[in-house]
Amino acid sequence: MQTEYLDAYFLHWPNSALSIEKTLAVLDDFRKAKKIHHIGLSNVSVNHVKRALEVGVPITWVQVEMHPHFCDFELIKFCHEHSIGVQAWAPLGRGRLSKDSYLATLGKKYERSASQVAIKWILQHGCIPLPRSKNEKHLHENFEINDFMLSKDEMAEIDKRAKEGERERYSKETIGFEDEFDFSYEECWPN
Numbered sequence: 001m002q003t004e005y006l007d008a009y010f011l012h013w014p015n016s017a018l019s020i021e022k023t024l025a026v027l028d029d030f031r032k033a034k035k036i037h038h039i040g041l042s043n044v045s046v047n048h049v050k051r052a053l054e055v056g057v058p059i060t061w062v063q064v065e066m067h068p069h070f071c072d073f074e075l076i077k078f079c080h081e082h083s084i085g086v087q088a089w090a091p092l093g094r095g096r097l098s099k100d101s102y103l104a105t106l107g108k109k110y111e112r113s114a115s116q117v118a119i120k121w122i123l124q125h126g127c128i129p130l131p132r133s134k135n136e137k138h139l140h141e142n143f144e145i146n147d148f149m150l151s152k153d154e155m156a157e158i159d160k161r162a163k164e165g166e167r168e169r170y171s172k173e174t175i176g177f178e179d180e181f182d183f184s185y186e187e188c189w190p191n
Helices: 020-032 046-054 073-081 093-099 101-110 114-124 136-141 152-164
Strands: 006-011 036-042 061-065 085-089 128-130
Touching: 006 020, 006 061, 020 036, 020 046, 036 046, 046 073, 061 073, 073 085, 073 152, 093 101, 093 114, 101 114, 101 152, 114 128, 114 136, 114 152
Parallel strands: 006 036, 036 061, 061 085, 085 128
Antiparallel strands: none
């Protein structure tokens, strides 16, 4: 990467075949040597985070799928309770949210797009959306969200839809091993 320092380093996918103790120890060595500042976890469940915290290495960030069609509220709550920041990847549902009729209705009310409503919902949950776009107009729109707030009832309705949604699942062919979202606490990085 041609750099001496990274602000954040994320352990991208949990893999129970690899020791979380050894993995986090190596990352902590880099942190202590000031090669990285923040250690994070990506694509994890609350069980993964609980196990990782037991190692005693500070976890600063968790990066997970979060959008109005899916949210793991148990994980978000746990992270907030432990002062762990949450970044939302695919906050616009890979473009699907622009066609969501409820979000579009809210967008009309606030003179915003459905995508802007989705980003605002994430922010109002105290999380950081990581939208991606190659369209310059959309890039600018993603920042034009600070002059409106979703109501408590609107948040609750979007929350209800997100709770009923399903996360993206990944197969061995996609990531090299099965995703571990359904693992129990005991199955996550066993001793």
